[in-house]
Amino acid sequence: DNNCDESASPCAFSGDYDLNDADVIFTGESGDEAGWAMCGGDLNHDGADDLAIGAPGADRVYVVYGPLTPGEHKLSDADLTLSGSSGSELGYALLCTDLNDDGGADLAVGAPGDSEVTLWFGPLGTGKKSSTAADNTFSSSSTRYGVSLAGGLDDGEDSNGDADLFVGVDADYNDGERGIMSITWGPLE
Numbered sequence: 001d002n003n004c005d006e007s008a009s010p011c012a013f014s015g016d017y018d019l020n021d022a023d024v025i026f027t028g029e030s031g032d033e034a035g036w037a038m039c040g041g042d043l044n045h046d047g048a049d050d051l052a053i054g055a056p057g058a059d060r061v062y063v064v065y066g067p068l069t070p071g072e073h074k075l076s077d078a079d080l081t082l083s084g085s086s087g088s089e090l091g092y093a094l095l096c097t098d099l100n101d102d103g104g105a106d107l108a109v110g111a112p113g114d115s116e117v118t119l120w121f122g123p124l125g126t127g128k129k130s131s132t133a134a135d136n137t138f139s140s141s142s143t144r145y146g147v148s149l150a151g152g153l154d155d156g157e158d159s160n161g162d163a164d165l166f167v168g169v170d171a172d173y174n175d176g177e178r179g180i181m182s183i184t185w186g187p188l189e
Contacts, residue, residue: 025072026053026064033057034075041096041105044079045123052107054091059084061091061109063124080124082109084131089113093168095149101162101187108165110146115139117146117167119188136188142180144170151186162186 019025028034037054044050048066053075055062062078084090093110100106100121107120111131118134131137139145148168165184 023070024068026062026075027072028053028055028062028075029058031057032060032075034062037091037094037110039094039096039107041107043096043105043107043122043124045104050096050105052094052096053078054094054109056089056092056113059086059088059090059111059113061094061107063107079126081128082118082120082131083128084111084118085114087113088116088131090118090131093146093149095151095165097151097163099151099163099165099186099188106188108149108151109134110149110167112144112147112170115142115145117149117165138165138167138184140167140169140182142169145182 032055034053034055036056039052040049042049043052043063044065050063050065051068053062061082062075063080065079088111090109090111092112095108096105098105099108099119104122106122107124109118111118117138118131119136121135146167147170150166151163163186165186165188167182169180
């Protein structure tokens with residue numbers, strides 16, 4: 001029910017919108033590509049949804065805890081900043097869902113420049129953290145592993161009802177390779 005009329009009728013934005021009229025605006029730094037990927041969920045397990053914002057040009061993910069307050073905010077003031085190695089493109093893909101089956105949201109972060117996916121199990125804290133402090137890291141010898149992420153559902157093969165993690169691997173079309181997707185069955189540790 002996206003418009004509170006007690007039905008599941010579809011709705012969509014129409015017309016022209018000026019970004020300056022937005023209720024909440026987050027601004028990054030020049031060249032950081034903030035907003036490349038975003039996801040929402042209760043990452044600090046306090047009952048309010050939070051927002052994770054990828055900035056792969058700066059190898060960072062910014063986490064802002066909700067509820068969000070109206071106005072313009074600098075991402076450098078985010079509640080939590082996750083940083084990757086230079087050129088890792090940390091934050092290229094994000095997934096907010098319960099991956100370890102504890103009932104709370106977790107954060108999966110793609111870093112295709114390093115062919116890695118880092119997992120951060122909630123509740124997440126505050127401050128600044130390096131990707132080397134992640135709860136778990138998946139890596140691959142495949143080029144650009146972690147270019148896309150999906151999850152939060154059971155793929156049906158293991159039929160245990162736990163959320164599985166789907167990781168996309170970019171294709172190198174110049175060499176005729178095909179893109180692939182890997183699945184790690186949950187719950188993840």
